[in-house]
Amino acid sequence: MDKIIIRGGKKLKGEVIISGSKNSALPILFATLLTDEPSVIKNVPSLADINTTVEFLNFIGKKTVKKGNTVRTYPSEKYRHIAPYDLVRKMRASILIMGPLLARLNRVDVSLPGGCTIGARPIDIHLDAFKKLGAGIFVEGGYVKTLAENGLKGAVIDLKFPSVGATENILLSAVLAKGKTTIINAAKEPEIEDLANVLNKMGAKINGASTGKIVIDGVDGLRGFTHEVIPDRIEAATYMIAAAITKGDIVLKSVIPKHIEAVSNKLKKSGFFVKENKTSIRVKWVKSLKPHNIKTEVYPGFPTDVQAQWMALMCLLKGHSKIEETIFENRFMHVAELQRFGANITVDCKVANITGVEKFSGAPVMVSDLRAGAALVLAGLAAEVKTIVSRIYHLDRGYEMLEKKLKKLGADIKRVHSS
Ligand code: UD1
Secondary structure (H helix, E strand, O other): OEEEEEEOOOOOEEEEEOOEOHHHHHHHHHHHHHOOOOEEEEOOOOOHHHHHHHHHHHHHOOOEEEEOOEEEEOOOOOOOOEEOHHHHOOOHHHHHHHHHHHHHHOEEEEEOOOOEOOEOOOOHHHHHHHHHOOOEEEEEOOEEEEEOOOOOEOOEEEOOOOOHHHHHHHHHHHOOOEOEEEEEOOOOOHHHHHHHHHHHHOOOEEEOOOOOEEEEEOOOOOOOOEEEOOEOHHHHHHHHHHHHHOOOEEEEEOOOHHHHHHHHHHHHHHOOEEEEOOOEEEEEOOOOOOOOOEEEOOOOOEOHHHHHHHHHHHOOOOOEEEEEOOOOOOOOOHHHHHHOOOOEEEEEOOEEEEEOOOOOEOOEEEOOOHHHHHHHHHHHHHOEOEEEEEOOHHHHOOOOOHHHHHHHOOOEEEEEEOO
């Protein structure tokens, strides 16, 4: 298994180009199932989750080819309606296969996605929505079997929580349902708007994406599309924190600053220099910093996907801070690993209490999930001596060319292959 070795203490400096958003590209790739015409998706990051999705689409019957950062899909073969365990288990976002297949075939059998290290992550909100749209659902042999004998019919769907994935699955199915669907308490994340833009390019009639109330007027068919995926706001936030934690000075290029305002604002409140331009952000370390509390929230609040990285930074600022995780019930797996660097953190249910320490000392650490992994790399970049990060396959799910980008910024980082 590969490992990352970091010799910390280098101040990162220079420019970094932010890749296309993983979380936007995934639902857009699944949207190609809604049309028989060819489509072209640009700015798709080269990541393990993207490869899994391309493999998945080909298995279902949609010829899909990724070359560089462009994915092309071709006129469809007959689709299969079964998504087996081997494909679904690799990635929770696989459940986004449900919406398009239900819309096209009126049925879909998906292996249950199972648990995950950051929490139970059930799919009840997705399934309740499909029921509202007229599907019958039962579980058999580890599969959720969904059948809409008479096709999908528009409905009013009031989400008990603004789930990102459930909102996407409803969009991906209701676009071809008969009549009008209204999603109340819909997710407002930028990835929802990007998906709605793609679906509208395909001929769908969606209004209100990003407002929390989305209205979809069902249409009979959809056409192919060309689209460029939005920049990855979570990757961007990770590099902003890399500048902060290494006492560096980094300019991020190809970003949408508004999408990361929650993180920029907290960095500014802690005293860092943050300057936003139209498509770039500069983050620079300055003296006299103080830690700042955060509470993770749905967009536009502070993203749960940046909580671990923020924690690594707070551990090195003099004073006390609190981090409250409100989106996932078990997303402090990185605490024990950060403690191996010398961090002073205690956890009380959903709240982590941090007392800043003067420095981190490098250690062998293990990645438990994607963003926890990012936090450990950040800690390693700031730590004295050597850090060895193992189980880095989690990082390969979400960070394109991580070592290459960090090396270009001046980090002493390398990947080693070990058996
Ligand atoms: C997406 C992102 C993920 C991010 C998360 C929250 C993708 C591929 N992943 O995940 O990186 O951390 O949004 O911003 O876009 N829940 C239920 N029942 C459901 C669905 C969700 O209880 O049917 C709960 C989850 O367990 C979790 C919370 O709702 O506690 C948020 O989940 P959701 O917004 O659905 O996140 P994902 O779409 O899985």
